[in-house]
Amino acid sequence: MFFDRQTPDEQEHYIKLLQVVGSLSNLFSESKTPYLYYRAAENIFCKALNANNLARGDISFDAFKGDTGIGLKTFVHGNGKKFEKIAEFNKDIEKFRHLNEEDTMRKIAELRNNRIAATERAHGTSKMIYHLVTRKDGRFEIHEEEMHYIDMNTLKLDKKKTTDKNIFFKDKYAHYKFYIAKSTLYKQFICSNPITSFEVDILDNPFSFLLSDENKKYYVVHEEEQFEQVYLPLYSARSGKVEEKSGLNQWNAGGRDRHEDEVYIPIPSWIHRQFEGFFPYNRHTDEKEPFTLVLPDGKELDAKVCQSGGKGFMTNPNRELGHWILRTILEIPVGQLVTYGDLDRVGIDSVLITKLDDYRFKINFASKGSYMDFEEEFKN
Structure with missing residues (x-):
């Protein structure tokens, strides 16, 4: 989709930077699953693949390059079927606070679609994808899938799963969950067919690496220009x-x-x-x-x-x-x-x-x- 269209040098550089950051996981935990902070993932993606970083704008895309808008996610792989946050609607709560489950579902879908459309118009994009870095024991996987508008014609409430805390629904593209207390929309990502997979060697002593001359080769340990x-x-x-x-x-x-x-x-x-x-x-x-x-x-x-x-x-x-x-x-x-x-x-x-x-x-x-x-x- 997107990653396969980048140059071999860009792909190699991207993977190497992810491996370097993942190798420092013992700075944060003792888990065998490498750690990757989402802001680091966003910065690495944009640096290595020469994309425009939009993450600070809190809009529907985290990055874009050429005609493609990109949502970036990183999470523990687990069983490969994960609900992850894609939008927050705290500032819109009065629009659905008193609606029933069915009408809340439709209002959230409408708000989500309006945001995506405005973001597309602002950046002149014609394609949209999610780029995912999932984390397993000792390795990362890269997955991609198309980002869709929520299809209003096939939108359906999942009454069996819906509770007083979460509204579950689906369309022809995906399953969604709306967490009522936080006004947050989640989408289920199915990660079964990675674009690529690579090992991450977690360093026993990451402090030694940070103090070594070797780290100077990588952007991730250099001070970034601040605007x-x-x-x-x-x-x-x-x-x-x-x-x-x-x-x-x-x-x-x-x-x-x-x-x-x-x-x-x-x-x-x-x-x-x-x-x-x-x-x-x-x-x-x-x-x-x-x-x-x-x-x-x-x-x-x-x-x-x-x-x-x-x-x-x-x-x-x-x-x-x-x-x-x-x-x-x-x-x-x-x-x-x-x-x-x-x-x-x-x-x-x-x-x-x-x-x-x-x-x-x-x-x-x-x-x-x-x-x-x-x-x-x-x-x-």
Whole structure:
């Protein structure tokens, strides 16, 4: 599917890095099953196979490369039939809290599908897979399977298994479990036919390896370059709404003729104070310098902080950013006001801005509530 299409060098490098990390398992436990932290698995996958890492965005894909979106999982193999978490819906709980089991199942399937669709549109992908690293005694296995939308036409509640804690259901592709208390969706993965399998030699004394010159050959023990990041809301942080004449509805503001795709993304004033110098903008003089904004699919746009006090940023021409958000991601008809409900429908209400250098930034969507969590953590 995906792994087989990578170059032999990439495949070899990927396997070697997994073996190196697995060999350090005695740092964490004395089990014969090698340990692999999921964040390490994500970073190794993207480094070795030259994929784009999306894990921080908390969206339907953990990575993408070319036209393929990828969900990454690692877990103990067991009997090869494992339910693993694929989505959380804590921020959507009011949509299904009072529904019966059948309606809850359908609402969760709808929410899941809407999220996948928005993620596909944002990254321009046409294929979706799960890439799995399962762990057995002394070895790893790599499995892959297609990632499907939940098929609404064949969706069926499993009444025999369903309890007051878990709702079990299935479609023509897979079996699912919804854990009610945590609003978490699990999918059953069937891992019976590995793409490849390889041994992992767990070191008796991993500390000696970490202190040796040999470890310098591997990325996993090198300090990774860290990028500054901020979350921005796609709504007014003050009112909690998408205002009718600003932000994503800037096209509807008066004063002059405006293009139907004119928008800007709000920048709350505290971000300029708390993260001073993040954007090429001087809050003391209100001086603004242009920068490059990189979309998830790699397209580059000219952008600039806009308005007095640096209240937002827009692209030049501003219709470029607006068309991408309004027409491609949200699929809003021309002339229709954007509401918070439109963001809620696809499970996103924020963007993650990553500073690649002083004049180059990357943008990606983030799940609902991401900006609020960011504000709670960093706003003084």
